[in-house]
Amino acid sequence: MRIPLLTAGSRRARSRSTEDDTDGRTAVAPQWKLVLRRFRKHRLAMASAVIVVMFALVGVFAEFVAPTTPSDYSADHTHAPPQRLHFVDTTDGVDLGLYVHGYESTRDEETLAREFTVDEDHKIPVGFFVRGEPYEMWGLFGTDRHLIGPEDPDERMYLLGADRNGRDMLSRIVYGTRVSLSIGLAGVALSFVFGIVLGGISGYVGGRTDTLIQRAIELLMSIPTIPLWMGLSAAVPREWGPLQTYFAITVILSLVGWTDLARVVRGRFLSLREEDFVLAARLDGCGPARVIGRHMLPSFTSHIIASLTLSIPLMILAETALSFLGLGLQPPVVSWGVLLQEAQNIHSIANSPWVLLPGVAVTVAVLVLNFVGDGIRDSADPYR
Amino acid sequence: MWAFVTRRLLYMIPTLFVISLVSFAIIQLPPGNFINTFVAELRAQGQGVDNAQVRALEERYGLDDPFLVQYGKWISGILLHGDFGQSFQYQRPVSDLIWDRIGLTLVLAVCTTLLSWAIAFPIGVYSAVRQHSVGDYVFTFIGFIGLATPNFMLALIFVWISFRYMGESVGGIVSPEYADAAWNLGKVLDVVSNLWIPVLIIGTAGTATLIRVLRANLLDELRKPYVTTARAKGLPEWRVILKYPVRMALSPFISTIGWILPTLIGGEVMVSIVVSLETTGPLLLDALSSQDMYLAGSFILILATLTVIGTLLSDLLLALWDPRIRHAQTAKG
Numbered sequence: 001m002r003i004p005l006l007t008a009g010s011r012r013a014r015s016r017s018t019e020d021d022t023d024g025r026t027a028v029a030p031q032w033k034l035v036l037r038r039f040r041k042h043r044l045a046m047a048s049a050v051i052v053v054m055f056a057l058v059g060v061f062a063e064f065v066a067p068t069t070p071s072d073y074s075a076d077h078t079h080a081p082p083q084r085l086h087f088v089d090t091t092d093g094v095d096l097g098l099y100v101h102g103y104e105s106t107r108d109e110e111t112l113a114r115e116f117t118v119d120e121d122h123k124i125p126v127g128f129f130v131r132g133e134p135y136e137m138w139g140l141f142g143t144d145r146h147l148i149g150p151e152d153p154d155e156r157m158y159l160l161g162a163d164r165n166g167r168d169m170l171s172r173i174v175y176g177t178r179v180s181l182s183i184g185l186a187g188v189a190l191s192f193v194f195g196i197v198l199g200g201i202s203g204y205v206g207g208r209t210d211t212l213i214q215r216a217i218e219l220l221m222s223i224p225t226i227p228l229w230m231g232l233s234a235a236v237p238r239e240w241g242p243l244q245t246y247f248a249i250t251v252i253l254s255l256v257g258w259t260d261l262a263r264v265v266r267g268r269f270l271s272l273r274e275e276d277f278v279l280a281a282r283l284d285g286c287g288p289a290r291v292i293g294r295h296m297l298p299s300f301t302s303h304i305i306a307s308l309t310l311s312i313p314l315m316i317l318a319e320t321a322l323s324f325l326g327l328g329l330q331p332p333v334v335s336w337g338v339l340l341q342e343a344q345n346i347h348s349i350a351n352s353p354w355v356l357l358p359g360v361a362v363t364v365a366v367l368v369l370n371f372v373g374d375g376i377r378d379s380a381d382p383y384r
Numbered sequence: 385m386w387a388f389v390t391r392r393l394l395y396m397i398p399t400l401f402v403i404s405l406v407s408f409a410i411i412q413l414p415p416g417n418f419i420n421t422f423v424a425e426l427r428a429q430g431q432g433v434d435n436a437q438v439r440a441l442e443e444r445y446g447l448d449d450p451f452l453v454q455y456g457k458w459i460s461g462i463l464l465h466g467d468f469g470q471s472f473q474y475q476r477p478v479s480d481l482i483w484d485r486i487g488l489t490l491v492l493a494v495c496t497t498l499l500s501w502a503i504a505f506p507i508g509v510y511s512a513v514r515q516h517s518v519g520d521y522v523f524t525f526i527g528f529i530g531l532a533t534p535n536f537m538l539a540l541i542f543v544w545i546s547f548r549y550m551g552e553s554v555g556g557i558v559s560p561e562y563a564d565a566a567w568n569l570g571k572v573l574d575v576v577s578n579l580w581i582p583v584l585i586i587g588t589a590g591t592a593t594l595i596r597v598l599r600a601n602l603l604d605e606l607r608k609p610y611v612t613t614a615r616a617k618g619l620p621e622w623r624v625i626l627k628y629p630v631r632m633a634l635s636p637f638i639s640t641i642g643w644i645l646p647t648l649i650g651g652e653v654m655v656s657i658v659v660s661l662e663t664t665g666p667l668l669l670d671a672l673s674s675q676d677m678y679l680a681g682s683f684i685l686i687l688a689t690l691t692v693i694g695t696l697l698s699d700l701l702l703a704l705w706d707p708r709i710r711h712a713q714t715a716k717g
Contacts, residue, residue: 219402222695223688226650227668228410231684234672235413317534321654324536325669343540344658350547359537366532 035302038379045375048368055365059178066171067149067157068133070334076105077166079352080116080158085126098126100150100157127151161354163342172334173358179335180316181365183250187315188308190254195261196304200292202262203269210266217259225256229318233327242333249328253318257311264307268300302380309373313366320362336362388703388710392696403688408455411672411681458678462685469678473671478682481667486686489656489663493648493690495583500591505637508598512633513625515603523595530592535651538585539658582659586651598637605629635706638698649687 029037040046058065083100102122106115132153134144150157160169202213229252236248272278281295316336322328323337324344331338339358342348348355423438449457461467468478511520605611606629614624656665664683671680703710 224649231410349544363533
């Protein structure tokens with residue numbers, strides 16, 4: 001037991017020293033470069049970062065990536081199961097090309113439930129950059145090109161199944177990515193402002209102000225979050241438009257989210273306040289704003305970035321939970337939580353388990369964001 | 385020590401006061417009140433409602449009074465008579481409705497805390513001592529997934545699995561045959577057999593966090609020189625680990641009770657709504673959406689109070705456990 005521990009430590013020490021010695025540029029590299037270099041070595045974090053970027057791209061180009069629009073419904077395809085995407089057709093020689101099979105739907109005489117079977121003879125060719133449902137890209141210009149979709153615009157494709165109105169789950173999840181991720185980012189941005197300002201004041205000024213702010217934080221932390229959120233979002237008027245609700249929910253989420261960040265920032269300020277370089281800056285006649293912005297903040301920017309990355313997934317989880325309860329975003333808006341509302345009903349889950357897929361998107365997004373955040377924290381810590 | 389306990393108890397008073405104000409403010413936030421909503425609903429159904437009747441109702445419940453007067457009536461009722469007000473929707477005193485549910489929530493929260501400790505402790509110690517082993521990676525991975533999956537998602541997956549493969553619909557904590565029965569051994573056993581599933585679902589995220597906290601703390605401790613000294617003295621390995629570093633690493637573990645309770649109660653609220661347990665969650669959601677303000681406010685108030693008490697307990701436990709904290713606190717007081 002003792003031996004592996006020691007070798008692990010010394011191996012790490014050696015590898016770092018060789019890296020520092022052989023690369024002359026390391027000595028003069030700015031901090032962010034050092035952090036980036038160490039982050040690149042973190043394989044799990046790098047892989048997760050790639051997935052995060054993919055999520056972000058899907059969110060930004062949602063209209064184009066989605067095979068159709070989220071409101072495009074079909075009464076004949078309620079709860080249609082996911083289709084398998086075939087790459088090669090071997091029924092009649094070898095024919096390369098993407099395609100899916102159509103459905104044959106029958107009605108159960110007794111329950112009147114629609115039952116789908118795969119129609120092997122009905123082949124729907126699938127292509128890239130095809131024409132489909134028209135949409136407005138970013139609300140700027142109208143077009144009907146989609147990244148992937150059936151080549152014949154009249155055919156329907158359900159790679160991840162359909163919901164109770166025959167809307168394409170894949171398209172809805174893609175659109176939900178935009179809302180869920182952006183609400184996470186917006187919430188974090190807001191809590192960032194609250195956290196930095198209040199945590200900074202608390203740590204820098206100290207004394208009675210510090211006690212007051214710390215008490216307020218403890219108070220907020222002692223109220224169970226979900227009931228608090230539920231109470232606050234129940235107060236958001238139903239008549240508000242989607243955009244207003246969106247902002248209201250963001251504010252509610254960040255109202256609780258800032259406390260963690262404020263504590264981190266305060267802790268850092270408290271420990272840095274006594275450092276010699278801060279005293280030197282103060283003796284040089286720098287005002288508080290300059291001491292904070294120019295001398296103190298840069299020494300823990302990376303920690304702040306790590307905390308921020310780690311709080312995005314919390315925001316996403318919170319939004320999902322609220323919308324799932326029907327207290328968050330409301331249906332015409334599509335977010336992962338709103339989509340999961342459909343899974344509240346046991347019959348939906350039992351007959352069409354693919355309504356749970358938005359939850360998988362949540363889990364994956366939260367997981368990779370956590371890995372990236374951990375990776376940043378590890379690489380930003382100079383003492384590891 | 386007693387000075388410390390007294391000081392902590394005194395600290396609770398202003399905290400609880402502000403919490404009660406906040407709870408009351410939250411339920412006052414939605415525009416309109418229960419009577420408006422109720423009347424609008426009746427009118428929508430085509431029933432005429434007399435304006436005088438509405439005014440009489442509003443007067444009876446004091447809905448026209450300014451905020452502070454309403455708050456004063458509410459809080460003095462609670463403090464002096466244990467009267468939490470009337471539920472508009474159920475036409476019954478709030479205290480009749482909530483105590484059973486709060487009790488069940490509390491049982492769930494306590495069971496979950498104990499269970500997550502029982503799971504997290506051995507796993508956390510194992511993955512720190514055998515860092516970079518296969519077991520460590522497996523547990524870390526499972527822990528991360530547990531953290532990333534929303535509680536209610538786990539509950540939904542569980543509902544699906546039990547429906548699909550066991551052919552039974554889940555829900556409820558008391559089986560139908562015991563629903564009206566008085567409490568006896570059979571009912572208790574039945575409740576216990578139904579309880580473990582929600583406990584497990586609610587506990588996942590907390591357990592995952594605890595494992596990570598314990599692992600990280602223990603790893604830091606294991607690298608310290610006193611561990612080497614203990615080994616050099618020739619102590620058996622298990623004693624080296626359990627006697628010193630684990631004890632040090634457990635302090636943050638204990639202080640987690642304070643912040644794990646709000647998370648547990650939140651998770652409990654969500655999971656209960658999905659699996660339809662007779663706890664606070666579903667009733668709170670219902671009360672919030674129908675603006676049954678005294679019911680909703682009392683729930684928020686009681687849950688928050690329980691959390692504050694939980695934090696207090698965890699602080700006291702921590703002081704008992706860790707001599708350094710105990711001495712620092714008593715020196716201050």
